[in-house]
Amino acid sequence: MRWASVLLFVTAACTQAGASEEWFDRLEQRLSFSAADDTLRVRLGGLLSLEDHQIEPPPPGLLFTNGHNLFSPRLGLTLQGQSGPELFGFALVRVDRGFNPANARLRVRLDEYALTYVPTHLKGLNFKVGQFATVIGNWVPRHDAWDNPFITAPLPYEHQTPVYDSEAPSTPADFVHLEADEKYDYLPILWGPSYATGASVSGRLGHFEFAAEIKNAGPASRPEVWSIRDLGFSRPSYSARLGFRPDLRWSLGVSAGDSAYLVPFAANLPPGTSRHDYRQRLLGADLGFAWHHLQVWAEGFDSTFDVPRIGHVRTRAAYVETKYRFSAEWYGALRWNRQDFSRIGDGRGGRMRWGQGIWRLDAAAGFRLSPHAECKVQLSGQPAAGDPDRVNPHLATQFNVRF
Numbered sequence: 001m002r003w004a005s006v007l008l009f010v011t012a013a014c015t016q017a018g019a020s021e022e023w024f025d026r027l028e029q030r031l032s033f034s035a036a037d038d039t040l041r042v043r044l045g046g047l048l049s050l051e052d053h054q055i056e057p058p059p060p061g062l063l064f065t066n067g068h069n070l071f072s073p074r075l076g077l078t079l080q081g082q083s084g085p086e087l088f089g090f091a092l093v094r095v096d097r098g099f100n101p102a103n104a105r106l107r108v109r110l111d112e113y114a115l116t117y118v119p120t121h122l123k124g125l126n127f128k129v130g131q132f133a134t135v136i137g138n139w140v141p142r143h144d145a146w147d148n149p150f151i152t153a154p155l156p157y158e159h160q161t162p163v164y165d166s167e168a169p170s171t172p173a174d175f176v177h178l179e180a181d182e183k184y185d186y187l188p189i190l191w192g193p194s195y196a197t198g199a200s201v202s203g204r205l206g207h208f209e210f211a212a213e214i215k216n217a218g219p220a221s222r223p224e225v226w227s228i229r230d231l232g233f234s235r236p237s238y239s240a241r242l243g244f245r246p247d248l249r250w251s252l253g254v255s256a257g258d259s260a261y262l263v264p265f266a267a268n269l270p271p272g273t274s275r276h277d278y279r280q281r282l283l284g285a286d287l288g289f290a291w292h293h294l295q296v297w298a299e300g301f302d303s304t305f306d307v308p309r310i311g312h313v314r315t316r317a318a319y320v321e322t323k324y325r326f327s328a329e330w331y332g333a334l335r336w337n338r339q340d341f342s343r344i345g346d347g348r349g350g351r352m353r354w355g356q357g358i359w360r361l362d363a364a365a366g367f368r369l370s371p372h373a374e375c376k377v378q379l380s381g382q383p384a385a386g387d388p389d390r391v392n393p394h395l396a397t398q399f400n401v402r403f
Contacts, residue, residue, distance in 0.1 A: 061158035064102035072101035133193035135211035155337030156317035168308035209243035218259025251288035
């Protein structure tokens with residue numbers, strides 16, 4: 001079977017990476033530069049990910065393919081700089097087949113760039129401007145392939161709903177009907193880490209953490225509008241998170257966001273309205289716990305969308321994720337995901353769900369051979385579209401090398 005061949009390849013690649021540990025150490029030294037008595041520092045780094053998905057169509061989440069297999073290579077190059085104790089810069093360029101795995105050509109894309117100011121006279125404050133990940137929730141800080149115990153994102157960050165960002169529905173039946181060949185236009189509650197463009201302020205005061213951002217696009221927006229060149233900044237979105245850390249084991253947080261979700265060229269809007277009249281409002285809560293070899297994360301979201309001709313629609317999604325490290329090299333992880341949808345009028349005097357409730361179970365195992373190489377495998381199951389009694393399996397493997 002193909003997945004067995006992929007696993008054998010990943011195992012062999014990890015073994016070779018471990019044997020080259022000294023080479024990686026030398027490369028890391030050569031990619032670091034300093035000047036002006038070490039007050040100016042620059043470091044170039046990278047992460048190579050080879051990812052393979054074995055799926056039963058239709059593909060789950062933010063995977064875009066018509067087949068049973070999807071191979072997704074990705075090279076990410078990072079540039080980090082520091083000027084004195086207060087100014088920091090960061091940029092991330094990726095070469096891949098799309099921000100989300102897809103059957104497409106390899107292309108180069110600037111995903112993140114940011115300038116961070118940390119004033120020494122205002123201890124605990126950080127000011128950031130650029131294109132960077134959202135402050136909402138607690139999954140985003142570990143969304144990178146190297147830090148994520150899994151290969152895919154939790155359900156709230158990748159399960160697409162019937163909310164369509166480029167055309168307003170004409171009727172409730174039109175709204176709930178999903179077009180398989182237009183899958184990319186449907187929005188999840190949050191589109192992954194949401195690298196929209198804007199500015200943020202964050203900090204810590206005692207046991208409390210806070211972060212607030214103003215961006216050109218909301219958390220559900222797709223990657224094509226994250227750049228300031230594509231969407232501009234005429235009607236910004238707002239998001240914030242307040243966190244509480246009573247001790248080193250626990251972290252608690254609440255998040256909120258308000259944004260327009262329709263794209264500028266959205267069609268079929270009711271006369272006298274614009275895309276800015278239709279908003280996504282998001283509330284979230286998150287929890288983190290760490291004790292010895294065990295880590296636990298959980299998040300829950302309540303999101304409402306103002307849909308033209310339909311009104312307010314609501315969806316709730318949550319997940320609980322655990323990771324246990326059996327040794328310095330091996331770990332296992334489990335994640336339970338769930339998403340439900342409210343009822344709306346069907347236009348004939350009745351009520352109907354505007355989306356199909358869904359659950360998903362993810363199980364993953366990882367092997368970190370060295371500080372520079374790791375291998376992961378993930379098996380997931382969720383109800384088949386249109387047949388909730390049948391479970392669609394999804395097998396993913398991933399090999400990561402960082403430098």
